Amino acid sequence: MSYGVRSPGRAQIEQKTLRQDRWWLYPAVTFTVFMAFIVYATWRAFAGHDYYSAPYLSPFYSPCLGSCVKGSSDFGQPFGWWPLSAALIVLIFPLGFRMSCYYYRKAYYRSFWLSPPACGVAEPHTKYTGESRFPLILNNIHRYFFYAAVLVAVVLSYDAVLAFRDATGHWGHMGLGTLVLVVNVVLIWAYTLGCHSCRHAVGGRLRHFSKHPLRYKAWTLVSKLNANHARYAWLSLFSVALADLYVYLLAIGAFSDPRFF
Amino acid sequence: MGYDLRLRVWRGDRSGGQLGDYSVPVEEGEVVLDAIHRLQATQAGDLAVRWNCKAGKCGSCSAEINGRPRLMCMTRLSDFEESETITVTPVRTFPVIRDLVTDVSFNYEKAKQVPAVKLTPRDPDGKRRMMQVDVERGQEFRKCIECFLCQNVCHVVRDHEENKEAFAGPRHFLRYAELDMHPLDTHDRRKLAQDVAGLGMCNITKCCTEVCPEGIHITDNAIIPMKERVVDRKFDPVTWLGSKIGRRDPRDEV
Amino acid sequence: MSHISQQPDERHPMTGNRMDSGDDTGFERHEYDVVVIGAGGAGLRAAIAAHDAGARVAIVCKSLLGKAHTVMAEGGIAASMGNVYPDDNWRVHFRDTMRGGKMLNNWRMAQLHAQEAPERVLELEEWGALFDRTPEGLISQRDFGGHKYARLAHVGDRTGLEMIRTLQQHAVSLGIDVFMECTVTDIFKDGDAVAGAFAYWRETGRFVVFDAPAVVLATGGIGKSYQVTSNSWEYTGDGHALAMKTGASLINMEFVQFHPTGMVWPPSVKGILVTESVRGDGGALKNSEGNRFMFDYIPEYFKSETADSVEEAEGWYADKKNNRRPPELLPRDEVARAINSEIKAGRGSPHGGVFLDIASRRDADFIKRRLPSMYHQFKELADVDITAEPMEVGPTCHYVMGGVEVDADTEQSRVPGLYAAGEVAGGMHGSNRLGGNSLSDLLVFGRRAGESAAAYVQGLKDVRPRIVADDVRLAARTALAPFAIENGGENPYTIQKDLQDVMQRLVGIIRKAEELEESLEEIQKLKDRATRLSVEGHRQYNPGWHLAIDLTNMLIVCECIAKAALERKESRGGHTRDDYPGPDDSWGQVNLVLTLAGGDYSAPVDLEHKPLPQMPDDLRELFDQ
Numbered sequence A: 001m002s003y004g005v006r007s008p009g010r011a012q013i014e015q016k017t018l019r020q021d022r023w024w025l026y027p028a029v030t031f032t033v034f035m036a037f038i039v040y041a042t043w044r045a046f047a048g049h050d051y052y053s054a055p056y057l058s059p060f061y062s063p064c065l066g067s068c069v070k071g072s073s074d075f076g077q078p079f080g081w082w083p084l085s086a087a088l089i090v091l092i093f094p095l096g097f098r099m100s101c102y103y104y105r106k107a108y109y110r111s112f113w114l115s116p117p118a119c120g121v122a123e124p125h126t127k128y129t130g131e132s133r134f135p136l137i138l139n140n141i142h143r144y145f146f147y148a149a150v151l152v153a154v155v156l157s158y159d160a161v162l163a164f165r166d167a168t169g170h171w172g173h174m175g176l177g178t179l180v181l182v183v184n185v186v187l188i189w190a191y192t193l194g195c196h197s198c199r200h201a202v203g204g205r206l207r208h209f210s211k212h213p214l215r216y217k218a219w220t221l222v223s224k225l226n227a228n229h230a231r232y233a234w235l236s237l238f239s240v241a242l243a244d245l246y247v248y249l250l251a252i253g254a255f256s257d258p259r260f261f
Numbered sequence B: 001m002g003y004d005l006r007l008r009v010w011r012g013d014r015s016g017g018q019l020g021d022y023s024v025p026v027e028e029g030e031v032v033l034d035a036i037h038r039l040q041a042t043q044a045g046d047l048a049v050r051w052n053c054k055a056g057k058c059g060s061c062s063a064e065i066n067g068r069p070r071l072m073c074m075t076r077l078s079d080f081e082e083s084e085t086i087t088v089t090p091v092r093t094f095p096v097i098r099d100l101v102t103d104v105s106f107n108y109e110k111a112k113q114v115p116a117v118k119l120t121p122r123d124p125d126g127k128r129r130m131m132q133v134d135v136e137r138g139q140e141f142r143k144c145i146e147c148f149l150c151q152n153v154c155h156v157v158r159d160h161e162e163n164k165e166a167f168a169g170p171r172h173f174l175r176y177a178e179l180d181m182h183p184l185d186t187h188d189r190r191k192l193a194q195d196v197a198g199l200g201m202c203n204i205t206k207c208c209t210e211v212c213p214e215g216i217h218i219t220d221n222a223i224i225p226m227k228e229r230v231v232d233r234k235f236d237p238v239t240w241l242g243s244k245i246g247r248r249d250p251r252d253e254v
Numbered sequence C: 001m002s003h004i005s006q007q008p009d010e011r012h013p014m015t016g017n018r019m020d021s022g023d024d025t026g027f028e029r030h031e032y033d034v035v036v037i038g039a040g041g042a043g044l045r046a047a048i049a050a051h052d053a054g055a056r057v058a059i060v061c062k063s064l065l066g067k068a069h070t071v072m073a074e075g076g077i078a079a080s081m082g083n084v085y086p087d088d089n090w091r092v093h094f095r096d097t098m099r100g101g102k103m104l105n106n107w108r109m110a111q112l113h114a115q116e117a118p119e120r121v122l123e124l125e126e127w128g129a130l131f132d133r134t135p136e137g138l139i140s141q142r143d144f145g146g147h148k149y150a151r152l153a154h155v156g157d158r159t160g161l162e163m164i165r166t167l168q169q170h171a172v173s174l175g176i177d178v179f180m181e182c183t184v185t186d187i188f189k190d191g192d193a194v195a196g197a198f199a200y201w202r203e204t205g206r207f208v209v210f211d212a213p214a215v216v217l218a219t220g221g222i223g224k225s226y227q228v229t230s231n232s233w234e235y236t237g238d239g240h241a242l243a244m245k246t247g248a249s250l251i252n253m254e255f256v257q258f259h260p261t262g263m264v265w266p267p268s269v270k271g272i273l274v275t276e277s278v279r280g281d282g283g284a285l286k287n288s289e290g291n292r293f294m295f296d297y298i299p300e301y302f303k304s305e306t307a308d309s310v311e312e313a314e315g316w317y318a319d320k321k322n323n324r325r326p327p328e329l330l331p332r333d334e335v336a337r338a339i340n341s342e343i344k345a346g347r348g349s350p351h352g353g354v355f356l357d358i359a360s361r362r363d364a365d366f367i368k369r370r371l372p373s374m375y376h377q378f379k380e381l382a383d384v385d386i387t388a389e390p391m392e393v394g395p396t397c398h399y400v401m402g403g404v405e406v407d408a409d410t411e412q413s414r415v416p417g418l419y420a421a422g423e424v425a426g427g428m429h430g431s432n433r434l435g436g437n438s439l440s441d442l443l444v445f446g447r448r449a450g451e452s453a454a455a456y457v458q459g460l461k462d463v464r465p466r467i468v469a470d471d472v473r474l475a476a477r478t479a480l481a482p483f484a485i486e487n488g489g490e491n492p493y494t495i496q497k498d499l500q501d502v503m504q505r506l507v508g509i510i511r512k513a514e515e516l517e518e519s520l521e522e523i524q525k526l527k528d529r530a531t532r533l534s535v536e537g538h539r540q541y542n543p544g545w546h547l548a549i550d551l552t553n554m555l556i557v558c559e560c561i562a563k564a565a566l567e568r569k570e571s572r573g574g575h576t577r578d579d580y581p582g583p584d585d586s587w588g589q590v591n592l593v594l595t596l597a598g599g600d601y602s603a604p605v606d607l608e609h610k611p612l613p614q615m616p617d618d619l620r621e622l623f624d625q
Helices: A025-047 A087-099 A102-111 A136-162 A176-193 A196-204 A213-227 A229-251 B032-042 B105-111 B132-141 B149-153 B161-165 B170-180 B190-195 B207-211 B218-235 B237-245 C041-052 C090-100 C107-126 C159-174 C238-246 C293-297 C300-305 C310-316 C332-344 C364-370 C372-382 C437-460 C469-484 C492-506 C513-530 C543-567 C617-623
Strands: B003-013 B016-026 B062-065 B068-071 B085-089 B096-098 C028-031 C034-037 C057-060 C177-179 C182-190 C193-201 C207-211 C214-217 C256-263 C284-286 C354-357 C391-400 C418-420 C590-596 C605-611
Touching: A025 A087, A025 A102, A025 A229, A087 A136, A087 A229, A102 A229, A102 B218, A136 A176, A136 A196, A136 B218, A176 A213, A176 A229, A196 A213, A196 B218, A213 A229, B003 B032, B016 B032, B016 B085, B032 B085, B032 C492, B062 B149, B068 B149, B068 B207, B105 B170, B105 C159, B132 B170, B132 B218, B149 B170, B149 B207, B170 B190, B170 B218, B190 B218, B207 B218, B218 B237, C034 C041, C034 C193, C034 C238, C034 C437, C041 C057, C041 C159, C041 C214, C041 C437, C057 C182, C090 C107, C090 C617, C107 C159, C107 C437, C159 C437, C182 C238, C182 C469, C182 C543, C193 C214, C193 C469, C207 C469, C214 C238, C214 C437, C238 C418, C238 C543, C238 C590, C256 C332, C256 C372, C284 C293, C284 C332, C293 C332, C332 C354, C332 C391, C364 C372, C418 C437, C469 C543, C492 C513, C492 C543, C513 C543, C543 C590, C543 C605
Parallel strands: B003 B085, C028 C207, C034 C057, C034 C214, C057 C177, C214 C418
Antiparallel strands: B003 B016, B003 B096, B062 B068, B062 B085, C182 C193, C193 C207, C256 C391, C284 C354, C354 C391, C590 C605
16 A cells, blocks of 8 residues: 555655665664663663762662662662662653653654654654654653652752762762762753753743743743753763763772862 | 756656656756756756745745755755766655646645634734744744745655644644744634644654754744643643633633 | 536645636636735735625735745835834825835825835734834834835845735635636736636646636736846736736836845856845945945935945944935935946956945844844855855846836726736836835735725626626637647747846846837847747646746836837936936926737837826925925
8 A cells, every 4th residue: 555655646756765865874873872771771770789889879879769778868768668679769750751851752753663764754654643642642741750850950969969078978079970970960950951841831831021031031041951952861861871880880899989189 | 167967857747757867057056946947948848846036035946855855946056966966856745736846735724724813902002012022932933934845844744644634734833833922912722733733743853843944943942832832731730720720821712 | 607617526636726617618717806916915915905895805826825026025114103213204204205216106106105004014913923123012113225214114134924924824814715826817808897817727727717807916027027137937027918918008117126236146046135134234335446336326316315424324323313324225226326337347246246245344143133034045045154254246127116007096007997006006116116115015005906996896786797708718729829839939938038138138227229229129029939939748837838928928018118218218216328317307207108009919019108197285395305
């Protein structure tokens, strides 16, 4: 049966696309990197160990609310009874935030679902309903994940501040790990605050910017971050994995944290 | 300076067609439309092509050049190697009429479904006041030249003919967004955007933005904000409750 | 009506319009009160007005809806709203318009135009247009050549697009029928009065007959008759020619406006418009020696209001009260002639233009914000960054002041039921149009034409003119003639090219008697060749055939221009005679009126002198200041 670009009435052209450039590069790279992250993150999240090396807590495990190792739970252990890895309790929020993020949606619809793989390249599916039905209609609750993601970012900021203490709890310390956590949290904030839902909430929903100068100012700032949302989505993805990897390597004793002061 | 350009152009109509090979002399600084015009004037007098301003302002000469949706008048030959063969086909989402001309009535039919603007009354001096910052977002969308390249590239209808019924396409999402952001309009079209225009079918893969010759940020500035506004109206219980008990939206839902 | 067959199920695939076919002439047939030809600003505004007056209206246009030439207008809509300068009012606008047109304008049209333009602009806003704003939130107004005050309502440099989109969306919301990509080739009469129109669908080549007692011509201009033009393929003078064939008259055809600033390079974009706003926003014209040569070309007539030193000109942008305008902002005819002289004197730019410099005068952000499409256009088409380097510009055929002679208040031509508005109508702009006055012209007279056409039809009651069946058959035969010539016929593209060459060379910016005489001979030869036009292929979307039909219109129009230009032995506005370099007061009281004997397009054009309508004293006083 002919469908899509070969539907009856349209110009009869055999090829599914006449593009000659390397249009497959973006989806291929995206797919590869995301898969690598998913594999790594799954392993680390389920592992349940080597996530804390005083004073550094892996961002995958923060806040550590299960029965966590000593010193890692800054907010108590309300889920002490939880039998699995403590990361699974909190990771659902950043995961949900990114899964419903407008940029990640583009990336995974293109790279994983090939819908479409690239502009002007026919997709392989015969049916398509987009985000108008379950489950993808759930992407509309992105803003709630955004609110959660703000809380997560606050906690990670708290972690980054705590990383200015040394392993014994004294202030005035900074190691390479501190820098890693600080860079990570800055990128996380840049990504979180550049969110499209955030842009809507701070001012985008208004019809009269002129009557709300402060919210307009905020909207302008968020719009600047938002213009680079894809970049921060990638950078913060790398940084969060790297931060975790760094803590992991310290925890297993691969090397010791270089100390600046 | 000048050279002979190898051109492959789709010739045909609804009953069928194929890519025809041509060689056309071209000059420095020319665009694809110049080559097509020379072909028309010297070798194929009946080659059908739709064009008007030849300056990227009217949006008539939409086509697919090497598989990419472009305006023929804004695609410079210097973007290609002289040895390269350039393939020009009609846009592939709409029914072909002849050669490079397609039937774009889909877009005009969808335009009829958008309820028109209806402003609040004028000020006592007979004028209206709107602040520049309040009209700027809408002004970006009104740069649209209706070339329909976004409609063409959108896989929702490009790859799924059956969706044309329920999906208005990026050009009209621009319109919904423009009207929803209009500082003086009295209509609320958010429900309509979701239920009639099919905003929910968009999966924001951004091809519309990629092909827009006017550089309008269709996805980031119109579609996503519109989706968020629809969430306010339809999916977010808190804003829904807020609109019932707190400050009501003064607009009438249409 | 009995002769309309009812097959409402059959719809045109392009437009959704009915495709009725079974009647005594065998063609698709529609009945309306008012048929508007053209869907630019004037056509859409006329259709809206006629619809609002209760008429059944159809718009018939050669292109898709929203693509008409109005989208090319950049600068703005002139209207004395006084939002920026409260001193502005219709009298000042009227005076500027008349002076810009060198007093040859139809005073009544100029008056109505100046009086009604502000309300027409506010109407657009009501229908959704988003104009740029003043700090107080009012519609912002910008400076333009020949206008005493900042007066042009605008949206960046894409005002025409805003206007056409607004009118288009409003017309669509009213449910007005639009016949897109449908070209009118004949207007039918019953006795003296209009009875309908004949057209073909570009898509299928099938014919359509419109039964309508009123037809509004809103077809725009004639620029495609010139080699270097800012106009699109549509501008083939269809309305001018239709009016002539129907028995109406044209006036002022010798006045063709060459916009001073068109792109000159690369060759493929030669002629594309560079908006006057570049100069309004601070751009300066310079020759290859780096001189602001416009200071050497200030005519006596404008001396009192033009800066004579660079210092004063520079001061004007900030303080308009105490400084006079830079000479770059003289009316278009003056600037175009000056550029022409500089190029001829060998002080041109490398590609045969002069330099228009805004890069060294305004910062990049300002330029990108105020002139986004100019920035885009030069970047994309010429690889020139106008925020960093000067543009190269030269004159380009832009607008025809002349057009159908109409009644100032009703826009009716000599033929009952035939109306004209916009560029196709004559009189309003005299010998030279000011920038910004065309968009307001479209709105003011589009509305008037639509209203009076609707009123005319209501006045007819039940006694409607009827189309004569033989006329329909003749119209079809004429349109199909190019298919009948088998071998050795003329290629329409070649004739069009030759015609453009003749007009550019012999009837251009600077004219003289011998050249004009030669041009008339050449045009006659081309007319003869055009009787043997042939086209290949079939009727379905065949551009060769479409051009063959348009060519006959271009030939009539070109003959009118050349003939009137030869007759007018003076220089005034858009008509410059090398052999009669100055204006002549006696010619300043005369319109040249052109008609076609018997409506036969192969017959030569008739020309007569007609005295200008006289302005009442209260208006005349405005010019004594």
